Amino acid sequence: MxxxxxxxxxxxxxxxxxxxxxxxxxxxxxxxxxxxxxxxxxxxxxxxxxxxxxxxxxxxxxxxxxxxxxxxxxxxxxxxxxxxxxxxxxxxxxxxxxxxxxxxxxxxxxxxxxxxxxxxxxxxMHRPGGSVPQVPVPDGVTLVPAAVARPEDLFAAYVGSFRDRPGFPDPTPAAWLADLEEDDEWRRDVSAVALDEHGGPVGFVNVLGSWIDQVGVVPAWRGRGLGAHLVCRALLALDGGAWLMVNVDNPAAGLYTALGFERHGLxxxxxxxxxxxxxxxxxxxxx
CATH class of the missing domain: 3.40.630.30 (Gcn5-related N-acetyltransferase (GNAT))
Incomplete structure (x- = not known):
């Protein structure tokens, strides 16, 4: 063999x-x-x-x-x-x-x-390069690149976005952040955390190479266009082309399709x- x-x-x-x-x-x-x-x-x-x-x-x-x-x-x-x-x-x-x-x-x-x-x-899912829809950032939200964001804000946005999902792994802050820091593909310049007007983390996006690895929005901010803005912000930095994966039961698949992503298998x-x-x-x- x-x-x-x-x-x-x-x-x-x-x-x-x-x-x-x-x-x-x-x-x-x-x-x-x-x-x-x-x-x-x-x-x-x-x-x-x-x-x-x-x-x-x-x-x-x-x-x-x-x-x-x-x-x-x-x-x-x-x-x-x-x-x-x-x-x-x-x-x-x-x-x-x-x-x-x-x-x-x-x-x-x-x-x-x-x-x-x-x-x-x-x-x-894959999106070929090209023009990216213009999705404004919701009122009251500030985007901070991961390169300068507080690590605890990025982790809090992750936990707040995904804790309500079945099977949430509930990692420690140190373990989750270490996995990111040790990944040579992590784009700190493109990844970002969204903060509300009080400085509270309400969403985030992590990009690894040409992959939009994670996008999350806390429940209170869903339905306001923040998720679409985070994705489009990443796409602009990636010249419009990117890959991502989404659970078959996740309604966000509809959002990605609307933003130009196409299914590329299972x-x-x-x-x-x-x-x-x-x-x-x-x-x-x-x-």
Whole structure:
């Protein structure tokens, strides 16, 4: 089995070209290695030794996680089913989670056959460069670039914006801010915190490279155009082009579409309480 990521990168790019999804899968070696070189791995090769499918499974005390890719030109031949059955067997009856950065509808159907249900999913969205809508800042709001903002204001805006969401991780200020500071892609000049007339944090935007990584508005300020202004402010600095991800259940997806973002695929996780063993995957009803 090759340790060179070049073949995996080519496989990922072929899948992303057809499925859409998270482009970083093919561009970030760390992510590619985490998805397809962590734990036990398996490859499928064509007669000419070309890599056409690959998967990995990592087993822990409380469950197993698997990821896999099948080249679009080699789908419909049972490779995905075989790799998922192999992962289920390795899980040994523990809960199994399939993590996928480029979801094709056929993959969702396959997960369902193995009893896996969607536990998390995000739309990957992209906006090509070009003119940016003019969205004024709401009255009473001042934008302060992250480069000069008080770190505690940025963190307070994050917590105030997202605390009401299910599954909020509730990090400590030190941990959350350290993650930002340690990210070489963090654009402190573009990222910003919004303050009300009393200096209270009411919203924020964080930009990592060409990605609008987080946009949040505290509940009392939603519906006033602050979120749209924060996004457009970032777009202006990025020449109108950017990427972002938004949960499939988040109504903000409508805002992003209105601002010129287009869906570029789906990423997510599918989880089953118990994993079937190889060869025992439930079949769809037949005649």
């Amino acid at each position: 090759t340790e060179d990521l070049a073949e995996l990168r080519a496989l990922a790019r072929a899948c992303l070209e057809v499925d859409g999804g998270l482009p970083l899968l093919a561009d970030d070696d760390g992510l590619l290695r985490a998805r397809l070189r962590t734990g036990e791995t398996r490859e499928v090769r064509a007669a000419d030794d070309t890599l056409v499918a690959a998967a990995t499974v990592a087993v822990a005390a409380d469950g197993a996680t698997t990821s896999g890719l099948v080249h679009p030109a080699h789908r419909g031949r049972g490779h995905g089913r075989s790799l998922l059955a192999w992962a289920a067997e390795r899980a040994g009856g523990l809960p199994l989670t399939a993590s996928c950065e480029n979801v094709h509808p056929a993959a969702e159907r396959l997960y369902a056959r193995f009893g896996l249900e969607r536990s998390f999913a995000e739309h990957v 990423r997510g996780r599918w989880t089953g309480p118990t994993a079937p063993r190889a060869g025992s995957a439930p079949r769809p009803p037949g005649p």
